[in-house]
Amino acid sequence: MSDRRQAAAMLAPYAAGLALLVFAPAAATVALAFTEWDAISPPRWVGLANLRELWGHEPFHKALTNSLVFAAVAVPARLALALGLALLLHRPGRRVGLARTVALLPTAVPEVAYGLLWLWLFNPLAGPVNRALTVGGGNGLTAWGALPPQWLTMPTPARAAIIIMSVFTVGELFVLLLAARRVLPAEVYELAAVEGAGRWQVFRRVTLPLVAPVLGLLALRDTVLSFQVSFTPALVVTDGGPPQGATTYLSLFVYRTGFEYLRHGFAAAATVVVLLLTAAAVAAQWWLLGRYRSRYVP
Amino acid sequence: MTAAPGGPVDPGGGLRLSGVEVRHGRVAALRGVDLAVRRGELLVVLGPSAAGKSTLLRVVAGLDRAAAGTVHLAGRDVTALPPGARDVAMVFQSYALFPHLDVARNIAFGLSVRGAGRRAAREAAAAAAAVAGCAHLLDRRPGQLSGGERQRVALARALAREPAVFLLDEPLSQLDVELRTSTRAELRALHDRVGATTLHVTHDQAEAMALGDRIAVLRAGRLEQVAPPAQLWRRPATRFVAGFVGAPWLTVLPPGLVADAPAGAAELVVRPEDLRLSLPRDGADNAGGGALLAPRATAVRRELAGADTFVHLAAATGPVTVRVPTGARTGEVGAEYAVTAARDALHFFAADGARVADPAGEGTS
Amino acid sequence: MERHTTRGPAATRRAVAPVRRRRRPPPDIRRHAITAVLLAFGPPLLLLLSASLRPPGLPPPAAPPLLPTHVTLAAYAEALGIGGLGRAALNSLAVCLVAVPVSVLVAAWAGFATTRLPRRAAQGVVLLSLTALMVPATALLVPRFALYRALHLTDTLVPLMAPALIATSPLYPLVYYVAFRAVPADLYETARLAGFGPWRTWWRVAMPLVRPVTVALATFTFVLTWSNFLDPLLYVYDRDHFTLPVALRSLSTLDPTDFPVFLAGAVLATLPALLVFAAAQWYMRGRTGSSEGTVT
Numbered sequence: 008m009s010d011r012r013q014a015a016a017m018l019a020p021y022a023a024g025l026a027l028l029v030f031a032p033a034a035a036t037v038a039l040a041f042t043e044w045d046a047i048s049p050p051r052w053v054g055l056a057n058l059r060e061l062w063g064h065e066p067f068h069k070a071l072t073n074s075l076v077f078a079a080v081a082v083p084a085r086l087a088l089a090l091g092l093a094l095l096l097h098r099p100g101r102r103v104g105l106a107r108t109v110a111l112l113p114t115a116v117p118e119v120a121y122g123l124l125w126l127w128l129f130n131p132l133a134g135p136v137n138r139a140l141t142v143g144g145g146n147g148l149t150a151w152g153a154l155p156p157q158w159l160t161m162p163t164p165a166r167a168a169i170i171i172m173s174v175f176t177v178g179e180l181f182v183l184l185l186a187a188r189r190v191l192p193a194e195v196y197e198l199a200a201v202e203g204a205g206r207w208q209v210f211r212r213v214t215l216p217l218v219a220p221v222l223g224l225l226a227l228r229d230t231v232l233s234f235q236v237s238f239t240p241a242l243v244v245t246d247g248g249p250p251q252g253a254t255t256y257l258s259l260f261v262y263r264t265g266f267e268y269l270r271h272g273f274a275a276a277a278t279v280v281v282l283l284l285t286a287a288a289v290a291a292q293w294w295l296l297g298r299y300r301s302r303y304v305p
Numbered sequence: 306m307t308a309a310p311g312g313p314v315d316p317g318g319g320l321r322l323s324g325v326e327v328r329h330g331r332v333a334a335l336r337g338v339d340l341a342v343r344r345g346e347l348l349v350v351l352g353p354s355a356a357g358k359s360t361l362l363r364v365v366a367g368l369d370r371a372a373a374g375t376v377h378l379a380g381r382d383v384t385a386l387p388p389g390a391r392d393v394a395m396v397f398q399s400y401a402l403f404p405h406l407d408v409a410r411n412i413a414f415g416l417s418v419r420g421a422g423r424r425a426a427r428e429a430a431a432a433a434a435a436v437a438g439c440a441h442l443l444d445r446r447p448g449q450l451s452g453g454e455r456q457r458v459a460l461a462r463a464l465a466r467e468p469a470v471f472l473l474d475e476p477l478s479q480l481d482v483e484l485r486t487s488t489r490a491e492l493r494a495l496h497d498r499v500g501a502t503t504l505h506v507t508h509d510q511a512e513a514m515a516l517g518d519r520i521a522v523l524r525a526g527r528l529e530q531v532a533p534p535a536q537l538w539r540r541p542a543t544r545f546v547a548g549f550v551g552a553p554w555l556t557v558l559p560p561g562l563v564a565d566a567p568a569g570a571a572e573l574v575v576r577p578e579d580l581r582l583s584l585p586r587d588g589a590d591n592a593g594g595g596a597l598l599a600p601r602a603t604a605v606r607r608e609l610a611g612a613d614t615f616v617h618l619a620a621a622t623g624p625v626t627v628r629v630p631t632g633a634r635t636g637e638v639g640a641e642y643a644v645t646a647a648r649d650a651l652h653f654f655a656a657d658g659a660r661v662a663d664p665a666g667e668g669t670s
Numbered sequence: 671m672e673r674h675t676t677r678g679p680a681a682t683r684r685a686v687a688p689v690r691r692r693r694r695p696p697p698d699i700r701r702h703a704i705t706a707v708l709l710a711f712g713p714p715l716l717l718l719l720s721a722s723l724r725p726p727g728l729p730p731p732a733a734p735p736l737l738p739t740h741v742t743l744a745a746y747a748e749a750l751g752i753g754g755l756g757r758a759a760l761n762s763l764a765v766c767l768v769a770v771p772v773s774v775l776v777a778a779w780a781g782f783a784t785t786r787l788p789r790r791a792a793q794g795v796v797l798l799s800l801t802a803l804m805v806p807a808t809a810l811l812v813p814r815f816a817l818y819r820a821l822h823l824t825d826t827l828v829p830l831m832a833p834a835l836i837a838t839s840p841l842y843p844l845v846y847y848v849a850f851r852a853v854p855a856d857l858y859e860t861a862r863l864a865g866f867g868p869w870r871t872w873w874r875v876a877m878p879l880v881r882p883v884t885v886a887l888a889t890f891t892f893v894l895t896w897s898n899f900l901d902p903l904l905y906v907y908d909r910d911h912f913t914l915p916v917a918l919r920s921l922s923t924l925d926p927t928d929f930p931v932f933l934a935g936a937v938l939a940t941l942p943a944l945l946v947f948a949a950a951q952w953y954m955r956g957r958t959g960s961s962e963g964t965v966t
Contacts, residue, residue, distance in 0.1 A: 013868040014786040018795070021780035021843055024835030029802045032813035039812060046816070095703050106704045108951070109711045115943045116715070117897035119915040120936035123922050124718045127929045135717050175711065194401035197368050202415035202466070203389025212418065216405040228803070235807045239899055243919060261808040266904060271812045278809045289804055 037282070039275035046271055057276035067277060069252045070260035073166065074281075077256060078233040078288075081173045086226055089180035094214065097188045107185075114178025122243030125172045129158035129244070162253035165245045169254055172240050173233075180225055187221040188214070223296040230288045234258060234281055257281050318379040319344040319502050320365065320470050325374035327360050327526075334360040336526040337374070342470070344379075347496050347503040348531075349517030351510060353549065357526040358506040362472045365504060367391050379469040394463035395472040398479065400455045402447040408434070408458050409443040415466045429465050436499065437461035438491070453484050460492075464499065471503040477512060489515050510550050514538070522546050544658040547574050554615055554626035556580060556598075560653055562622060563596045570653035570661045573598075577615055577628035579650035582635050582642040596651060599625055599644040604636050618642065722746070722934040745930035746938065749921060754909060755935050758917030765827050765913060766895050769834040773891045774884060777837035781846025782872045796847070799840040811904060818905055829905040830898060830913065838891045845887060849880040882954060889950040893943045914939045 040057055044050035061067050096107050113121065128134050132147075136158070143150035156164035191214070199209050215222075238258040241247055247255040247263070255263070257277065265274030320342040327335040334357045342348045350358045363369040365376055367388035375384045383391045394415070402411050410417075412433055413426035421429070434440040439457040447455060456476055463471050476492075477485045493516050496503060507513055513520045514534045522529040522537070522545070530542035541547035548555055554577045560570035575598070585601050599620035606617040609631060616636035618625045625644050629636050636642070653661040726745045750756045784795045818829045837843050853876060861871040877884070899915040906912060912920070918939055922932040 010786070010868050014783045017779035017868065017872065018783035018787075020776045020835060021837060024776065024837070025798060025802055025840065027817075028814065028832060028836050029805055029810065029840070030798075032810040032817070033805050035813035035816075036809045046812075092707065095700065095707065100704075101701070102704050102708070106707045106711075109708055111947070112715050112944070113711060115893060115947045116936075116940045117893075117899070117915055117918075117943060119897070119899050119918050120939040123918065123932050123936045124714060126922070126926075127721060127933060128714065128717065130929075133929070135713075175714065192399065192401065194397040194399050195403065197363075197366075197388075198395065198397060198401040198414075199418070200368065200388040201366050201391075201393060201395045202418050204418045205389075208418050212414070213403070216403070219405070231804050231806070238807075243922070258806070258808050262811070265812055266815075274808075275812060278806070281806045282809055285804055285806055 033282075036275045036278050039272055040279045042272040042275075044271040045269040047269075050272065053272065057273050058279075060273065061276055061280065066252050066255065067260060070255050070257050070277075071280070073253075073255060074234055074237070074257040074284075076166070077170065077173075077237050078230055081170045082226060082229045082233055084170065084174050085177045085180060085229060086222065088174055089177040089184050089225075090218070090222065092177070092181045093184035093188050094210075097185055110181055111178040113175040118239040119243055121172070121176070122240050125168065125240070126159075126244045129168050131155070131157050131160060134158070159245055160249055162250065165249060165254050169237060169240050169245065172244070173236060176236075180229065183225060184218065184221065187218045191217050219299060220296065223292060223299065227289060227292040227296070230292065231285050234285065238262070318469070319346065320379075320504065321377040322361075322365070323375050323377075325361075325364055325376065326372045327357070327364050327369050328372050329360075329369075334369075334526055335364065338523075338526075338528055340521060340528060340531065342502055342504060344502050345500045346518045347493075347505060347516060349513040349520045350504060350506045350523055351513040351517075351520050351549075352508065352523035354508060356523045358508070358523055359474055360526075361523065362395065362474050362504060362506055365391075365470065366393050366395050366472055392469045393472055394466055394468040394470075396456075396459045396463050396474065396476045398475045400447075400459040400476075400479070402455055402458060402462075404447050406446075407443070408439065408445050408447070408450070408461075411447065411458055412443075412462045412465050414462060419466075430461070433461040433465035434458075436464055437495065452480050453488060456480065456488060460495070464501075467501075469502065471501050473503065473505040475506055475508070477507070477509075485512070492516060514550075520550075522549065524549075540660070541652060542660050544572065544574065544654040544660075547576075547652055547654070551576055552578060552628065554617075554628075556623075556625045556627075558598060558622050558625075562598055563651065567653055567661045567663045569655050570663075571656040572654045574652045574654060575646050575650060577626045578613075579646050580625065580627040581645045582616070582627055582629065583645065585641050585643045595645050595647040597643060597645050598622075601641050602644050603641050604638050607636060607638055618644065620644065718933055718940075719937060721929055722937045724930040726928055726930045726934075743934075745934035748931045749935040749938065752924065753917055753921035753931070753935055754912070755914065755917055755921070755938055757910065758912045758914045759938070761827060761911060762896055762914040765830045765898075766892055769831040769838070769895045770888060770891050772831070773834035773838045773842075773895070774888050776835060777842040777887060778846050778877065778884070779872070780837065780843035781848075782850050782868070782876055784843070784847045785850045786868055792847075796844060799844050802836065802840040807900065811900075815904060824905050825908050825911060827906075827911060827913075830895075830901050833895075833898075833901070838894050842887050842891070845883060846880070849883045850876050853879050885950050885953050889946055892946050896943055 039050065041052060041054055042050035043053045043057075092110050096103050096110070116124070128136050131137055137155040140149050140155040141147060144152065147155070149155050156167070158164045158168045195213055195217070196209065199213050204212065234256075235258050237254075237256040241254045241256055241259045242262075245254040247253075247259050257280075261274045261277050261281070264277065265271045320340075322338055322340045325335055325338045326333065338357075338361065340348075340361075350361055352358050360369055364371050365378070367383070367386060367390075371384060375382055377383065378391060378393070403414065406414070409427060409430045412430035413421070416426040416429055417423075431440065431443065434443055437457045437460040439454060439461055442450065442454055442458065447458070450458065456479070459476070463473075477488055480488055489512055492505075496516075505516060507516075517534055519531055519533050520537050521531040524545050530537060530546050532540075532542070537546065537550055541550060556575045556577065558573045558575070560566040560573040562573060566573065580598070581595075599618070599622060602618035602620035602625050604616050604618050608615040608617065612631055613628050614631045614633075614636070616627045616629055618627065618636075627636065627644065651663065653663050655661050722745055723741045723743070724745065725740055725742050726748050780795070784792050787795065814829070815824070818824050818832075823829055857875055857879070858871060861875045866874065897915060898913070899919070902911075902913045902916045903919075906916065909917075909920075918932065918935045921935050925931070
């Protein structure tokens with residue numbers, strides 16, 4: 008085999024995988040969006056009917072809003088926490104190794120197991136979270152006499168619960184930001200010290216601008232992922248409720264519509280909306296990053 | 306204008322280190338360094354790698370903590386102060402320019418960190434850039450600059466704040482040889498204009514000779530000698546300085562070869578450029594007021610070094626290396642020569658490496 | 671002229687003075703923050719462990735101490751018995767044993783082949799991989815389902831191993847690509863002079879040099895495959911083919927109030943992932959231990 012053929016052979020499995028398992032299905036989904044299909048009889052072309060129906064479909068609006076709110080709150084919170092951890096733990100020191108490991112642990116827990124853990128932690132009566140909140144209070148009230156959050160039975164606490172869960176699984180972001188911080192040259196920090204910069208100045212004028220490109224890419228990736236990571240917790244912990252649809256995100260909406268109500272065409276149309284949203288998010292952040300980079304490197 | 310502008314007026318307001326010791330973990334990086342830099346002086350710290358040169362700068366800047374001793378700057382004891390409160394500016398080996406800031410903002414960094422207004426900082430940056438010769442680069446980014454240009458920007462940043470002392474950590478080491486020589490001259494001219502107290506670290510003796518008002522030779526955390534370049538070369542205080550400063554290939558001979566060698570000398574050292582070759586039979590005559598070091602030495606190897614050629618000879622007392630002009634017909638391989646040197650070109654060192662005063666030699670110079 | 675240029679900064683200096691000096695925060699802040707991290711991230715998993723050691727079926731105690739008074743493994747026995755977690759764990763293991771090596775191999779081949787491609791083609795591979803990363807999972811579910819059904823692969827473990835073909839995540843071939851490009855070109859030239867083709871160069875030269883990358887990616891691949899919930903949820907219905915995550919989910923729906931039982935299951939599902947993580951970390955520390963601490 009010639010060199011070129013050998014290289015092509017090594018690339019072949021991946022190329023076949025991408026075509027068969029990613030790009031062909033994605034294209035098929037876009038096509039399905041214009042059909043009505045129950046996975047039993049052959050798909051029926053319905054044109055824009057699915058999209059038109061989505062336009063006025065209350066549960067879809069709810070799922071869309073839920074997903075956007077989740078992304079808007081969880082992504083910045085996750086990035087901020089991961090950056091904070093990385094800056095706190097990039098230097099060796101007492102208990103730093105332990106803290107790094109502990110911060111990574113929740114990320115290593117399989118999603119379902121993690122969901123079940125929080126299902127218990129958030130249990131309004133028996134869960135440790137509310138147990139801790141009612142310490143010092145009587146009759147199931149907090150020390151300041153308020154009712155503790157009804158995590159899994161009220162819409163807003165339920166949404167907050169999903170976000171709180173997601174904030175603890177920042178291990179990947181943390182590791183990548185840790186690496187990004189560690190490759191920054193020591194000399195710029197020494198220069199800042201000689202020039203008299205305080206901690207906040209060092210963060211704002213040195214660290215933040217220097218890790219900004221990495222931070223931007225991670226924000227992009229996390230936004231895209233946020234449309235999917237909410238699936239398992241919403242299914243396992245809150246079951247999409249309560250009440251009906253309070254924590255049904257786009258991913259869960261698509262799953263239910265397709266695989267429980269067997270409306271695959273309609274689900275595909277919703278997916279197309281997710282695709283467009285993703286593309287818009289990518290384009291917007293890419294543009295921002297490009298603007299930053301044009302100022303950053305020639 | 307020789308005094309450093311800005312800063313409190315203090316006649317003795319240079320830099321003084323007394324008994325400074327620095328440890329990196331268990332390794333002692335500086336072992337009791339006493340050094341005074343006069344106000345407006347450019348002092349070069351010269352030494353081999355890992356001698357503690359950079360540590361010396363860093364302890365002045367406050368980046369390394371002194372385990373013992375004190376640092377006085379412009380009349381203040383700054384030993385306990387954090388770097389930002391010491392009023393020093395540092396030019397790092399890698400220049401440490403911020404890639405996300407343009408040149409003007411890089412230069413103004415220290416001023417804006419200290420709360421200067423945008424316009425004031427910009428004006429100061431422009432002025433400093435003009436002094437350092439990079440005024441035409443203000444709108445560029447570090448990624449668009451050549452090595453020499455970066456070096457100027459780093460210098461301008463140090464100048465902008467007019468600190469009490471400038472600390473330059475091998476600022477020329479990142480430049481190629483040609484640029485290094487010209488930048489060296491510019492650096493000296495800049496110092497002559499600004500007249501700021503400067504501590505300049507290098508491992509390059511030519512750079513040290515060309516730049517320094519005085520040179521401090523550092524070795525294994527100790528100062529070997531602090532002296533003006535000419536004196537350093539002419540009267541090395543230690544065996545180490547004699548070997549480190551000047552051309553390679555020192556000739557080391559037993560001091561007994563010279564009749565009036567000073568007491569306590571363990572080694573007789575001569576630089577290759579101070580040795581003379583002559584035909585064996587008239588060696589004794591040609592020695593004149595000097596010393597006949599080897600009556601019969603055989604040239605074994607010639608080594609061309611541009612304008613000069615080093616002739617290596619084997620003598621009864623050991624190897625001898627003599628520098629001759631490349632065009633000269635002397636020093637043919639295989640031929641025998643007498644080796645002589647002027648009396649005042651002989652350096653005597655004790656067993657511990659310290660220079661032994663030589664009344665006979667120094668009297669003639 | 672000189673006079674003028676040097677006066678500029680001096681004037682600014684006066685304008686700036688007095689120099690603002692920030693008080694350095696006490697060094698304790700860092701230590702307290704580290705303690706806070708330990709207190710925030712540690713308890714959830716400790717609580718998980720302690721709750722799984724309680725006797726099943728009992729109502730939770732009024733004020734739970736961290737360690738239950740009656741430590742028992744009964745919940746584990748019940749989870750393994752009723753939940754069929756033992757069989758599910760074997761299925762998960764089977765999937766991982768096939769999928770993880772294949773996935774790493776696909777990623778390494780693709781990454782290496784990309785370094786051998788002309789610039790344009792390599793950029794194409796990178797762009798396609800990045801695009802694939804951005805495609806939301808929901809866009810792939812239905813057509814993949816149709817595909818597996820057409821191939822009569824639903825209700826087998828094959829759909830769960832299939833993501834290995836795209837290296838589990840299209841990010842991983844890119845990671846390998848970057849790692850292989852960072853290998854000094856001299857080494858590749860030496861291999862070429864020795865008459866090695868791409869294949870032998872990959873196996874004999876490139877792979878040994880990027881072993882830490884392989885360990886890291888194999889770890890992530892294992893954890894992702896082991897935790898995969900969506901694929902078995904969609905493509906496997908027969909309980910005999912359930913993997914651990916789906917079995918765990920169905921166990922939790924069986925009796926949602928019997929916390930000790932499904933939390934014991936959660937511990938069982940978590941342990942292998944943690945063990946693999948720990949092994950990888952141990953390996954990395956052995957290699958980079960000396961450099962730890964020198965980078966600040």
